Amino acid sequence: MNPVIVAGAGAAGLMAAGQARERGRKVILLEKNPRPGCKILASGGGRCNLTNTCDRLEFISAFGRNGRFLHPAFARFFSGDLRELLQRLDVPTQADDEGRVFPSSGKAADVVAALEKWIERLGVEIRAGAALLDVLVGSAQSSQGKMSRWITTARTQSGDIPAAAIVVCTGGITYPQLGATGDAHAIACRLGHTIIPCHPCLAGLHSPDPVCINMQGVSLAARVEAHDVMSHPPRRMARRQGGIIFTHFGVSGPAILDISRDIAPAPYDGRRVEIVIDLLPGESGMPTRLLNDCQSAPRKLIINHIRELLPDKMAAPLLERCAIRPDKPLGQITRRERNLVATTLKALRLTITGSEGAERAMITKGGVSLREIDPGTMQSRLVRGLFFAGEALDIDGPTGGYNLQAAFSTGWLAGNNV
Numbered sequence: 001m002n003p004v005i006v007a008g009a010g011a012a013g014l015m016a017a018g019q020a021r022e023r024g025r026k027v028i029l030l031e032k033n034p035r036p037g038c039k040i041l042a043s044g045g046g047r048c049n050l051t052n053t054c055d056r057l058e059f060i061s062a063f064g065r066n067g068r069f070l071h072p073a074f075a076r077f078f079s080g081d082l083r084e085l086l087q088r089l090d091v092p093t094q095a096d097d098e099g100r101v102f103p104s105s106g107k108a109a110d111v112v113a114a115l116e117k118w119i120e121r122l123g124v125e126i127r128a129g130a131a132l133l134d135v136l137v138g139s140a141q142s143s144q145g146k147m148s149r150w151i152t153t154a155r156t157q158s159g160d161i162p163a164a165a166i167v168v169c170t171g172g173i174t175y176p177q178l179g180a181t182g183d184a185h186a187i188a189c190r191l192g193h194t195i196i197p198c199h200p201c202l203a204g205l206h207s208p209d210p211v212c213i214n215m216q217g218v219s220l221a222a223r224v225e226a227h228d229v230m231s232h233p234p235r236r237m238a239r240r241q242g243g244i245i246f247t248h249f250g251v252s253g254p255a256i257l258d259i260s261r262d263i264a265p266a267p268y269d270g271r272r273v274e275i276v277i278d279l280l281p282g283e284s285g286m287p288t289r290l291l292n293d294c295q296s297a298p299r300k301l302i303i304n305h306i307r308e309l310l311p312d313k314m315a316a317p318l319l320e321r322c323a324i325r326p327d328k329p330l331g332q333i334t335r336r337e338r339n340l341v342a343t344t345l346k347a348l349r350l351t352i353t354g355s356e357g358a359e360r361a362m363i364t365k366g367g368v369s370l371r372e373i374d375p376g377t378m379q380s381r382l383v384r385g386l387f388f389a390g391e392a393l394d395i396d397g398p399t400g401g402y403n404l405q406a407a408f409s410t411g412w413l414a415g416n417n418v
């Protein structure tokens with residue numbers, strides 16, 4: 001019996017290899033990097049936010065229109081199954097207040113080590129530093145003239161391997177320094193698959209506005225909207241609430257990363273995007289509140305007042321933006337200035353000129369078209385014995401553990417069906 005070849009030892013590939021081996025297949029796992037699981041190691045800032053506690057329907061809806069494709073995979077292997085597997089492998093997990101699940105140790109390395117040990121114990125042959133270069137296929141025409149194709153061989157750097165099935169789990173195009181460089185798309189394309197154009201997302205957004213660099217390092221909870229300012233009137237493209245951080249290049253943080261996914265392929269498709277940040281989402285009736293404050297404490301300096309509302313470092317840059325002297329007493333603030341401050345705090349507008357790009361984006365939007373993959377098995381509808389799983393597919397979710405779970409679940413399903 002020829003072996004099953006799994007290409008890519010990320011979340012999807014490790015799971016596919018383990019599951020295929022548990023079902024008695026001989027498995028060779030090819031990994032281009034010198035070691036498996038590099039992206040898992042970097043995930044969640046080294047803590048690995050591996051899944052989320054939300055229920056299956058909410059989970060699926062987080063992926064948008066393409067989420068439907070994940071129904072069968074999640075029905076077979078979902079967050080509870082993943083946590084149970086890790087528990088069996090001596091990696092207990094725990095959820096935070098927002099439902100994000102991490103290994104209790106807080107170490108992504110524990111997840112990788114456990115999965116690696118699991119597949120080694122099962123007898124998966126891991127070939128590190130070995131890339132899948134291509135997939136060779138056989139073909140035949142039926143008497144009705146219908147063409148069928150099936151995989152025969154995995155072409156690797158160190159030679160050809162005849163294969164019973166090939167599972168391509170080589171990831172998307174983002175963070176190429178961790179190994180994923182679009183190889184799945186090149187291979188799938190050569191075999192006739194449609195590739196939905198890829199864009200980096202879950203990335204920080206660039207803004208030339210000096211207020212960003214002046215408030216660099218400040219993080220806070222905010223409400224953020226993205227607007228397409230070329231449409232008339234400007235159209236709201238996305239809205240998120242959560243943590244943001246000002247940086248030397250613009251803005252980042254979970255709410256901004258999610259916005260970058262919501263608006264992709266903007267800002268790279270010619271649309272002019274502006275984000276509007278409500279720095280005080282819990283505060284309604286701001287102009288009136290400011291008026292009351294000005295009347296009740298007329299001698300208080302405006303900068304001290306802003307410092308009571310927001311982190312200290314924000315006060316001077318925000319007042320500079322409003323062209324108001326920081327040492328101006330509240331009693332001397334004019335109505336126009338009051339309105340300007342209220343608008344700046346409740347709707348800080350930043351022009352967006354780009355994002356951190358593929359080098360720094362966490363995931364890829366786009367990939368192998370789902371129309372050509374059977375969601376119940378992950379097998380290609382075009383080439384028998386060829387499977388795809390993980391980020392190589394046209395599936396992308398927000399921050400919060402969604403993407404790793406999708407990779408684990410689709411990998412598991414592919415491994416279960418080879």
Ligand SMILES: Cc1cc2nc3c(=O)[nH]c(=O)nc-3n(C[C@H](O)[C@H](O)[C@H](O)COP(=O)(O)OP(=O)(O)OC[C@H]3O[C@@H](n4cnc5c(N)ncnc54)[C@H](O)[C@@H]3O)c2cc1C
Nearest residue numbers: 008010011012032043044049131132171179390391401404
């Ligand atoms: C910095 C960062 C932090 C993240 N944090 C989180 C998080 O906390 N939670 C979350 O849910 N998601 C997170 N993500 C996203 C998540 O890590 C990915 O969506 C997920 O790891 C994708 O898994 P995958 O197995 O499909 O692909 P990958 O993890 O990219 O694995 C693909 C593997 O294939 C290998 N490979 C590539 N080409 C070949 C080839 N030709 N032959 C053999 N091997 C090849 C690569 O070296 C790589 O090891 C993060 C991503 C990044 C970059």
